[in-house]
Amino acid sequence: MRRIAWAEQEMPVLRQLRERFSKERPLEGIKMSACLHVTAETANLMRALQAGGADIVLAASNPLSTQDDVAAALVQYDEIPVYAIKGEDNATYYNHLKAALDHAPHITMDDGADLVSAVLKDRRELLPNLIGSTEETTTGVIRLRAMANQGVLEFPVIAVNDSQTKHLFDNRYGTGQSTLDGIIRATNVLIAGKTVVVAGYGWCSKGIAMRAHGLGANVIVTEIDSIKALEAAMDGFRVMPMVDAARIGDIFITATGDIHVLDGEDFAAMKDGAIVCNSGHFNVEIDIPALEKMAVEKKQPRQFIDQYVMADGRRINLLGEGRLINLASAEGHPSAVMDQSFANQALASEYLLTNKGKLENKVYALPVEVDQEIARLKLAAMGISIDILTEAQVTYLNSWEEGT
Structure with a gap:
C-alpha cells in the first residue's frame, strides 16, 4: 500500500477523476476485465475505476511485468481479484487471461489487445453483453486496426494510445x-x-x-x-x-x-x-x-x-x-506520466458507457476536448498557467478577410 500511495502523489489528474467518480458513480453495475501491467500506477487506476462503481478484475499483460506486492495489496486491501505472477510461464499467462474473461465483462481494458483477441477467437459467448474495449498501447492499436480493416472487430474500441496526452508523453x-x-x-x-x-x-x-x-x-x-x-x-x-x-x-x-x-x-x-x-x-x-x-x-x-x-x-x-x-528489470514508466495515460483510460471507459449503442465496430480516439481537459488538469497540478486568446484574436483566427 505504501508504494501505491507513493505513486498516487505523482498522479493528480487520476486522483481528481477518482474523487469525481466516487461521487457520480458513472460505472455503477459495470463489470470490467483489465489486462494491464500490474504496477503501483495501475493499482491507482483500478482503485479509481472501483470508486466509480466498476466491478473489476485485473490480469497481467506481460509475464514479467507484474509487481507481486502490488498485486497482493489490491487483493488484500481493495478486494480486487488479480491474476498475475511475475515470471509466470505462457500457459499460466493465458490461463490468467481466461480467468479475467470468466468475469463476463461489459468492458475490457487492454495493453496489447490480448483480451479482445481472446474474445473474438475463443469467448464469443461474451459478445452480446460486451459494450466495448479500451486499448493502451501502440502495438494493440495496430492489431485492432487490422481487425477492423478485416471486418472481424465486433464492438467499438477506444484507442487510448491515440490521445496526444498519452503517446506524446507516455511513449516518449x-x-x-x-x-x-x-x-x-x-x-x-x-x-x-x-x-x-x-x-x-x-x-x-x-x-x-x-x-x-x-x-x-x-x-x-x-x-x-x-x-x-x-x-x-x-x-x-x-x-x-x-x-x-x-x-x-x-x-x-x-x-x-x-x-x-x-x-x-x-x-x-x-x-x-x-x-x-x-x-x-x-x-x-x-x-x-x-x-x-x-x-x-x-x-x-x-x-x-x-x-x-x-x-x-x-x-x-x-x-x-x-x-x-x-x-x-525495472518498474515501468514513472507515475507522473502514467497519470495522463490512466486518466485517458478512466475517461475512455466512461465515454463507452455514455455512447453505448451509438458507436460502430471501429477503433476510435477520444474527443479532442477530453485530451485538452487532461492537459489542463495536469498543468494546473504542476502550477503552470498559459495564455488565453482575446476576443479579437478568436475573431481573427476564424475570419479570412484580413490579410497583409
Whole structure:
C-alpha cells in the first residue's frame, strides 16, 4: 500500500477523476476485465475505476511485468481479484487471461489487445453483453486496426494510445526514461561513450534515443520509413540499416512492434559483449530462436541477463528474455506520466458507457476536448498557467478577410 500511495502523489489528474467518480458513480453495475501491467500506477487506476462503481478484475499483460506486492495489496486491501505472477510461464499467462474473461465483462481494458483477441477467437459467448474495449498501447492499436480493416472487430474500441496526452508523453518520456532505467538496473553498464542502436523512430524510440543521448551515448537509429529516418537524421542521430549498425553497436534496443528486427544476420555481425533488449510490447522483435540455434552455450551472469556464447567465442547478452526491459528489470514508466495515460483510460471507459449503442465496430480516439481537459488538469497540478486568446484574436483566427 505504501508504494501505491507513493505513486498516487505523482498522479493528480487520476486522483481528481477518482474523487469525481466516487461521487457520480458513472460505472455503477459495470463489470470490467483489465489486462494491464500490474504496477503501483495501475493499482491507482483500478482503485479509481472501483470508486466509480466498476466491478473489476485485473490480469497481467506481460509475464514479467507484474509487481507481486502490488498485486497482493489490491487483493488484500481493495478486494480486487488479480491474476498475475511475475515470471509466470505462457500457459499460466493465458490461463490468467481466461480467468479475467470468466468475469463476463461489459468492458475490457487492454495493453496489447490480448483480451479482445481472446474474445473474438475463443469467448464469443461474451459478445452480446460486451459494450466495448479500451486499448493502451501502440502495438494493440495496430492489431485492432487490422481487425477492423478485416471486418472481424465486433464492438467499438477506444484507442487510448491515440490521445496526444498519452503517446506524446507516455511513449516518449515514459518509455525513454524507463527503458534506460531497465538496462542500467539489469547490467550496471555505463551508457556514456557506448554506441546505442535504437530500432525504429516512433514516439517510443524517439524517447529512448533522446535519453540515451542525454546519458552520453553515441546513438544510431535504424528505420524502414524514409520520413522518420529523415527526422532522426535531422535530430542529430546517425541513420543506417541494422546490418551495418550491428557491426558497431554496443547496446541494441528494439521498439518497433514488428517481428525479427534483430535476426541471425545481425547476431552474426555483433561484437563480443553486445547487449540486446526490447522495449516493444511483445517478445518477438528479437529473433530469440535464431539466437538459441546459433549459440553453443547459454549462461546467466546476472539476473535478467541470458548470455549466449557463439561458436567463435563472442558473447551476446539478451536482457529480460526479450520482453519489455523497462518492466522486466525495472518498474515501468514513472507515475507522473502514467497519470495522463490512466486518466485517458478512466475517461475512455466512461465515454463507452455514455455512447453505448451509438458507436460502430471501429477503433476510435477520444474527443479532442477530453485530451485538452487532461492537459489542463495536469498543468494546473504542476502550477503552470498559459495564455488565453482575446476576443479579437478568436475573431481573427476564424475570419479570412484580413490579410497583409
